[in-house]
Amino acid sequence: MVALIAIPLLTLACVPLVAWAVRRRPWTAPWLAVLPAALFLLVLTLPDGAAFRLAWIPSLGVELSFRLDGLSRLFALLITGIGAGVFLYAASYLSGHALLHRFLATLTLFMAAMLGAVLADDLVLLFVFWELTSLASFLLIGFDAHRSEARSAAQQGLMVTVAGGLAMLAGVLLLGRAAGSFSISEILAQGGGLADHPLAPWIVVLIAAGCFAKSAQWPLHFWLPNAMAAPTPVSAYLHSATMVKLGVYLLARLNPPFQDMALWQGLLVGAGAATMLAGAVLALRERDLKRKLAWSTVVALGTLVTLIGIEDPLAATAAVVFLLVHALYKASLFLIAGIVDKKAGTRDAMQLRGLRRLMPLTTAAALLAGLSMAGAPGFIGSLAKDLLFTVHVGLPGLLPSVALVVNAAMVVVAGVVATRPFLGAPMETEKAVQDPSMAMLAAPLVLGALGLLLGMAPQLVDHTIIEPAAAAILGRPTGISLGEKQGGALVLAMSLGALALGALVFLGWQRLQPVLAGQRWLDAYGPDAGYGRGMRALAAGAVALTRRVQGGSLRRYLAASLVLVFGGAGLLLAARGGLALPAPGLWATPAQLALAAVIAAGALAACRIRALFGQVMAAGLVGFGVGILFLTLGAADLAFTQFTVEILAIVLLVAVLARLPFHALDARRPGERRRDAALALGVGAVGTAILLAVLSVPFEPAIQDWMGQAAVPEAKGRNVVNVVIVDFRALDTLGEIAVLLIAALSAAVLLRRAGKPA
Amino acid sequence: MPDSLILRASASYVLWAGLALSVFVLLRGHNEPGGGFIGGLIGALGFVFHALARGPAETRRVLRLDPLAWGGSGLLLATASGLPALLLHAEPLLTHQWIDGLPIGTAIPFDIGVYLVVLGFALAFVLPFLGEESA
Numbered sequence: 001m002v003a004l005i006a007i008p009l010l011t012l013a014c015v016p017l018v019a020w021a022v023r024r025r026p027w028t029a030p031w032l033a034v035l036p037a038a039l040f041l042l043v044l045t046l047p048d049g050a051a052f053r054l055a056w057i058p059s060l061g062v063e064l065s066f067r068l069d070g071l072s073r074l075f076a077l078l079i080t081g082i083g084a085g086v087f088l089y090a091a092s093y094l095s096g097h098a099l100l101h102r103f104l105a106t107l108t109l110f111m112a113a114m115l116g117a118v119l120a121d122d123l124v125l126l127f128v129f130w131e132l133t134s135l136a137s138f139l140l141i142g143f144d145a146h147r148s149e150a151r152s153a154a155q156q157g158l159m160v161t162v163a164g165g166l167a168m169l170a171g172v173l174l175l176g177r178a179a180g181s182f183s184i185s186e187i188l189a190q191g192g193g194l195a196d197h198p199l200a201p202w203i204v205v206l207i208a209a210g211c212f213a214k215s216a217q218w219p220l221h222f223w224l225p226n227a228m229a230a231p232t233p234v235s236a237y238l239h240s241a242t243m244v245k246l247g248v249y250l251l252a253r254l255n256p257p258f259q260d261m262a263l264w265q266g267l268l269v270g271a272g273a274a275t276m277l278a279g280a281v282l283a284l285r286e287r288d289l290k291r292k293l294a295w296s297t298v299v300a301l302g303t304l305v306t307l308i309g310i311e312d313p314l315a316a317t318a319a320v321v322f323l324l325v326h327a328l329y330k331a332s333l334f335l336i337a338g339i340v341d342k343k344a345g346t347r348d349a350m351q352l353r354g355l356r357r358l359m360p361l362t363t364a365a366a367l368l369a370g371l372s373m374a375g376a377p378g379f380i381g382s383l384a385k386d387l388l389f390t391v392h393v394g395l396p397g398l399l400p401s402v403a404l405v406v407n408a409a410m411v412v413v414a415g416v417v418a419t420r421p422f423l424g425a426p427m428e429t430e431k432a433v434q435d436p437s438m439a440m441l442a443a444p445l446v447l448g449a450l451g452l453l454l455g456m457a458p459q460l461v462d463h464t465i466i467e468p469a470a471a472a473i474l475g476r477p478t479g480i481s482l483g484e485k486q487g488g489a490l491v492l493a494m495s496l497g498a499l500a501l502g503a504l505v506f507l508g509w510q511r512l513q514p515v516l517a518g519q520r521w522l523d524a525y526g527p528d529a530g531y532g533r534g535m536r537a538l539a540a541g542a543v544a545l546t547r548r549v550q551g552g553s554l555r556r557y558l559a560a561s562l563v564l565v566f567g568g569a570g571l572l573l574a575a576r577g578g579l580a581l582p583a584p585g586l587w588a589t590p591a592q593l594a595l596a597a598v599i600a601a602g603a604l605a606a607c608r609i610r611a612l613f614g615q616v617m618a619a620g621l622v623g624f625g626v627g628i629l630f631l632t633l634g635a636a637d638l639a640f641t642q643f644t645v646e647i648l649a650i651v652l653l654v655a656v657l658a659r660l661p662f663h664a665l666d667a668r669r670p671g672e673r674r675r676d677a678a679l680a681l682g683v684g685a686v687g688t689a690i691l692l693a694v695l696s697v698p699f700e701p702a703i704q705d706w707m708g709q710a711a712v713p714e715a716k717g718r719n720v721v722n723v724v725i726v727d728f729r730a731l732d733t734l735g736e737i738a739v740l741l742i743a744a745l746s747a748a749v750l751l752r753r754a755g756k757p758a
Numbered sequence: 759m760p761d762s763l764i765l766r767a768s769a770s771y772v773l774w775a776g777l778a779l780s781v782f783v784l785l786r787g788h789n790e791p792g793g794g795f796i797g798g799l800i801g802a803l804g805f806v807f808h809a810l811a812r813g814p815a816e817t818r819r820v821l822r823l824d825p826l827a828w829g830g831s832g833l834l835l836a837t838a839s840g841l842p843a844l845l846l847h848a849e850p851l852l853t854h855q856w857i858d859g860l861p862i863g864t865a866i867p868f869d870i871g872v873y874l875v876v877l878g879f880a881l882a883f884v885l886p887f888l889g890e891e892s893a
Contacts, residue, residue, distance in 0.1 A: 636791035637791045637792070637793065637796065640791050640792070640796045641795055641796050641799065644796060644799035644800055644803060645799060647803060648799065648802060648803060648806065648880060648884065651803075651806055651810070651884070652883070652884050652887060655810070655884075655887045655888050656887050715854070715865065716788070716856060716861040716863065716865075717788035717789055717861070717865075718788070718789040718790075719787060719788055719789050719790060719791065719792070719793070721791075721793075722787045722788055722792070722793040722869075723788065725793060725794075725795065725872070726788075726793065726794065726854075726865045726868050726869045726872065727854050727865050730840070730852040730854070730865075730868060731840075731851065731852050733836075733868075733872060734836055734837065734840070734852065737832070737833055737836060737871070737872055737875040737876070738833060740829070740875055740876065740879045741826075741829045741830065741832075741833050741875055741878070741879060743879070744825070744826060744829055744878065744879040744882040744883060745826060745882075747882060747883055748826055748882050748886075751886040752886075
């Protein structure tokens with residue numbers, strides 16, 4: 001199935017094309033919606049179980065493999081379907097924007113990453129696409145880069161999701177190790193045995209942490225509402241079908257092997273329930289339409305994670321239905337909030353009133369989506385709610401009441417967002433308010449209408465979309481049909497109770513909101529404030545550490561480096577018992593001993609002489625002495641190099657000394673001098689010990705002999721040293737000269753800066 | 759810098775003599791002591807002498823290109839000398855190719871590349887210290 005790999009990769013290849021086309025011909029922008037629409041149809045027609053594999057990193061067992069099953073089909077359909085609406089909407093919403101081409105290209109990149117992540121059948125491949133969604137969403141959230149609010153929100157989203165991504169990477173690697181494969185289908189085929197693996201708890205915790213960060217679970221939920229700094233189409237896309245649902249996707253994907261583990265269930269249900277409650281409270285106290293919707297997304301994500309954590313065919317079905325319901329109404333409501341914001345000039349739910357006569361079509365779309373969100377009978381939302389309550393009725397503890405309260409809160413949010421701006425006496429606006437163009441209305445209307453259509457005729461998606469996806473979460477067929485009425489009188493009572501309670505609170509929301517908003521401690525001690533404090537502490541800590549470590553004294557840096565390197569080497573040598581003397585045959589000739597004495601004298605003189613020029617000369621004695629020593633050992637090339645380097649060094653030193661004013665020649669106190677002397681002796685001793693230990697190991701002449709024999713026939717050269725440099729080990733040399741050039745580049749930058757007047 | 763007539767008059771001769779020596783050392787390196795590393799250092803010494811006598815600005819004029827550009831072209835040349843092996847026989851990078859029967863092959867441009875990198879590296883480090891750049 002080549003079409004399968006083409007879906008993410010061709011979309012990826014379209015990114016520069018989109019940027020180019022929209023930049024040159026802005027009228028193409030709305031037509032870009034054809035791309036996701038075509039992909040939607042393609043995904044719809046591909047057969048179940050379609051797969052594509054290609055070796056990628058065979059030595060690590062990583063494959064470029066994609067696979068389509070019920071779960072990935074549901075996600076791919078949401079990504080492309082809602083994507084088509086969002087592209088169409090964005091082209092109008094940002095029409096005339098100077099950077100529209102960049103926006104649409106980034107949106108395409110994001111869509112490609114999402115498609116790749118949900119279609120990947122290899123954990124490492126999935127992780128790559130997963131991180132790509134984080135990067136692309138960073139660009140999208142920070143699109144209005146001139147606003148500091150957008151920049152910090154983008155950074156926050158990136159920090160949280162990428163930190164989670166790191167945890168997930170660790171989890172993925174452990175899982176790959178435990179299962180012996182990175183292939184998701186092979187891991188799923190192993191069944192529940194993985195849960196008994198000793199690494200299983202680590203895998204579960206690490207992967208859950210990554211998914212929780214991505215899917216904004218408490219206490220990592222705070223980045224999501226801040227991401228509202230993004231342009232509205234992005235919010236709609238990120239919240240309804242993509243980014244935040246990716247964590248849910250992975251939890252659902254990996255649920256089968258772990259679903260019976262108490263740890264897995266506890267983590268998911270605990271985090272999900274906490275997220276639901278926190279999101280509900282925060283949603284009620286918010287008056288900005290977009291942020292209010294964002295908090296309700298947090299609630300929905302908590303609900304989904306809880307449902308995945310419950311091991312029950314009904315819960316899996318409920319999760320899938322709720323996922324679909326939420327994607328439909330949330331995308332629609334976000335897009336409507338964007339329309340209202342653009343036309344009426346505000347997103348404040350307290351100020352917005354009576355727009356229904358001015359924008360009748362927008363009102364209709366809002367009502368459709370709002371009723372589905374509230375779970376009104378006839379809409380698919382009510383189906384999801386019934387399933388939800390049926391699952392929760394059988395659960396212990398506070399969970400049923402949590403579900404009831406949270407659902408009532410969702411009814412309130414639906415009322416405030418979908419009806420409050422449109423009902424009541426008309427508000428005063430600066431300019432005339434009217435319905436936007438059909439390009440912007442199409443997606444909200446269609447998505448809202450779908451909510452009603454599927455509510456009336458669930459059999460349209462029952463066996464084609466819902467059941468296969470739920471079966472993938474469960475790891476076996478669910479045997480549940482949406483046609484059958486779920487639950488008994490108790491469930492009906494809960495549904496009606498949630499509706500009634502929600503309606504009641506909605507009527508009093510105008511008075512309740514200021515009370516809730518007045519609870520300032522929620523802001524002062526929330527995780528968002530904690531994140532801010534943490535980031536400030538990180539920066540302050542880095543400054544303090546830099547001041548301490550980078551004091552600016554070259555002598556100190558040198559001492560620290562020498563102590564670390566030679567101290568470490570010395571300890572290692574002593575601990576491994578590596579101290580040894582070489583065989584006596586290697587001892588020096590009298591001439592070499594005399595040379596060594598000259599070198600030692602030069603070194604001593606360099607320490608004792610106070611005049612700088614004298615010190616340079618003494619150091620030169622050491623260098624030339626070593627060069628001659630090389631000559632006595634037959635290393636002509638080495639000696640040659642040593643001499644030229646030595647001349648260059650002396651010229652450089654003298655030139656520097658002549659240019660720079662050195663007044664205080666040696667400002668060290670006697671104590672410091674003694675300490676430096678001890679350090680120098682220590683370094684010398686450790687160096688000597690290391691060399692002696694190296695020489696005491698018997699020499700293996702095989703390589704040397706081969707090089708000597710092969711030099712002329714293979715490399716046409718009699719100078720073996722040069723042949724080694726340019727031929728046998730040419731790749732090493734290439735690396736070395738690259739390093740040389742990098743060093744020269746860095747030095748040039750530093751010297752240029754130092755040369756400039758401050 | 760010391761203003762000596764002898765130094766200034768001899769500078770360009772010493773430079774060219776040094777460069778000739780360095781190229782000789784570079785090319786003989788495959789059979790006798792020498793090669794790109796040493797040749798590059800000797801060449802650098804020639805330029806350093808020139809800079810001491812005439813000032814680095816004059817030396818940069820003789821060099822025409824920035825030392826870093828010389829070094830960069832050397833790195834490119836050395837890398838490029840490894841490509842024929844990839845293209846001709848699908849062998850690993852930097853397996854040198856020789857003309858049959860002659861000691862002429864891709865190892866020579868590689869060594870010239872090393873020469874240029876070392877020369878550029880040494881001059882990029884030393885020249886800024888040898889006097890006012892804007893003479």
